[in-house]
Amino acid sequence: MKINTFKRHFREGTKNLVRNSWMTVAAVGAVTTTLVLVAAFLMLMLNLNQIADNIESDADIRVFIDLSAEEDDIDELGQNIGELNRVEEFYFSSKDEELEALVEDLGEDGEAWELFEQDNPLNDVYVVETYEAEDLAGVASTIEGFSNVDDVDYGSETVDRLLQFNQYARYIGITFIAALLLTAIFLISNTIKMTITARRDEIGIMRLVGAKNSFIRWPFFVEGMLTGVIGSVIPIALVLGGYHFLYINLNDRLNFQFIELLPWNPFAWQLSLMLLAIGAFIGIWGSVMSVRKFLKV
Amino acid sequence: MIEMNNVYKVYDNGVTALNGVKTTIDNGEFVYVVGPSGAGKSSFIKMMYREEVPSKGHVKINHVDIGDMKDKQVPYLRRSIGVIFQDFKLLPKLTVYENVAFALEVIEENPRKIRRRVMDVLDKVGLKHKARFIPAQLSGGEQQRVAIARAIVNNPKVVIADEPTGNLDPDTSWEIMRIFEEVNATGTTVIMATHSKDIVNKIRRRVIAMENGQIVRDEHRGEYGYED
Ligand SMILES: Nc1ncnc2c1ncn2[C@@H]1O[C@H](COP(=O)(O)OP(=O)(O)O)[C@@H](O)[C@H]1O
Ligand SMILES: [Mg+2]
Secondary structure (H helix, E strand, O other): OOHHHHHHHHHHHHHHHHHOHHHHHHHHHHHHHHHHHHHHHHHHHHHHHHHHHHHHHHOOEEEEEOOOOOHHHHHHHHHHHHOOOOEEEEEEEOHHHHHHHHHHHHHHHHHHHHHHHOOOOOOOEEEEEEOOHHHHHHHHHHHHOOOOEEEEEOOHHHHHHHHHHHHHHHHHHHHHHHHHHHHHHHHHHHHHHHHHHHHHHHHHHHHHOOOOHHHHHHHHHHHHHHHHHHHOHHHHHHHHHHHHHHHHHHHHHOOOOOOOOOOHHHHHHHHHHHHHHHHHHHHHHHHHHHHHHHHOO | OEEEEEEEEEOOOOOEEEEEEEEEEOOOOEEEEEOOOOOOHHHHHHOOOOOOOOOEEEEEEOOEEOOOOOHHHHHHHHHOEEEEEOOEOOOOOOOHHHHHHHHHHOOOOOHHHHHHHHHHHHHHOOOHHHOOOOHHHOOHHHHHHHHHHHHHOOOOOEEEEEOOOOOOOHHHHHHHHHHHHHHHHOOOEEEEEOOOHHHHHHOOOEEEEEEOOEEEEEEOOOOOOOOO
């Protein structure tokens, strides 16, 4: 295709948006609505993902060693832990280090604990990390069976629930987004089809005066792409503005250790780019789908 | 060269529009196709640029059987033939200028040449001043002239016109005929279905007369030959 022809298709696609103005409004509206919903879901999902990642990387198993265990016993336990398949790494933390960490964690409240420095009531600990958060439970119960283990803790309740919740959230979110996109494509191609009964005749005429199918299709491609791009303007503005607002207002309030929202920059920009791409994609898809039928025969 | 051999056309509704047509039209000829309404003139013409395909028999354009032609080749056939449709078939949302330019855009002519050719040809059919109008803003005669302009703008080898003077007043009709003669004088084949006794009898050319889907008369420098 010559560059001039490409320009012509681009010009023609743009003009078609104006020539079929009410249809353009309807199609752009469909894209906008879809993308706003998609954006909301993506924001939620990607943040949940992030939270889950934080939990997963934070989560570890604390193996409390029997107070009566001798140094040899402790070494042997360490060896046993090290031989487990799913263990990524582990380290030993003596009861003194544990106390120090505890005092530090608690800040001013921790000063009371300093009294125990002479007579430390805490256990020595092995801190064990697994490759996957899903392995925590299994590894923990194996270690529980080893000798010289007083207790094993990996925040089982919370981690399990969060992981499961997140898994569900992911499935539901992906299903929802896929459904939304299909609906949008359907809406757009139907909107275009409404005018296409008129356009069917036009396409017939174009063919009669010697236009190839690709020549006829190109302006539709451009038209669909522009519909998608225009339709993504409002959603992008909402993401950039809305997420900024959310981030500022929520992040301080949700001041838990592992619940932290993705930072506005670059997240809002990445999401915007994604919306632009999705918008263009559904616009093109819907538009090209709508002419396909009339280009046969 | 256009050759038809034993061509039949039966439409889906069972109407037989062509009933064994055999003829040859050489390059550079000027041919009138006359006959009463429903005689099959339009069907005859539609075979030549493959708007319709024969139910039986063969249509050859420059020795290529259009029945064997691949879908991909059809656009090229149509670009080599300028057609003025009975119902004009203008693109309703495009301006006069854009409608005519379309025939050059499909062959990827360069934009400067498109502009010049389109304005020249619009001048020729007397519609330069209405270049920016859309078809709905034009009279039937003006739309017909736009259709003519689009058909001849890329200097096709063959110009086919289905009752091109049907909607025109006598003066404009003669003007249009002058254009066809000019086009024909440069070696282009002109095939024209018509109901205009005046024109056929005054500008004497080959006349193919049709009735009930058959060619009933074929005369060089013929007469219109029947009363409407
Ligand atoms: N697309 C079509 N479908 C069905 N019948 C048609 C079609 N086109 C033409 N006919 C019929 O074929 C016959 C010949 O029509 P046509 O070729 O248009 O004749 P003319 O142009 O001489 O008036 C008529 O009876 C007409 O009704
Ligand atoms: Mg007719």
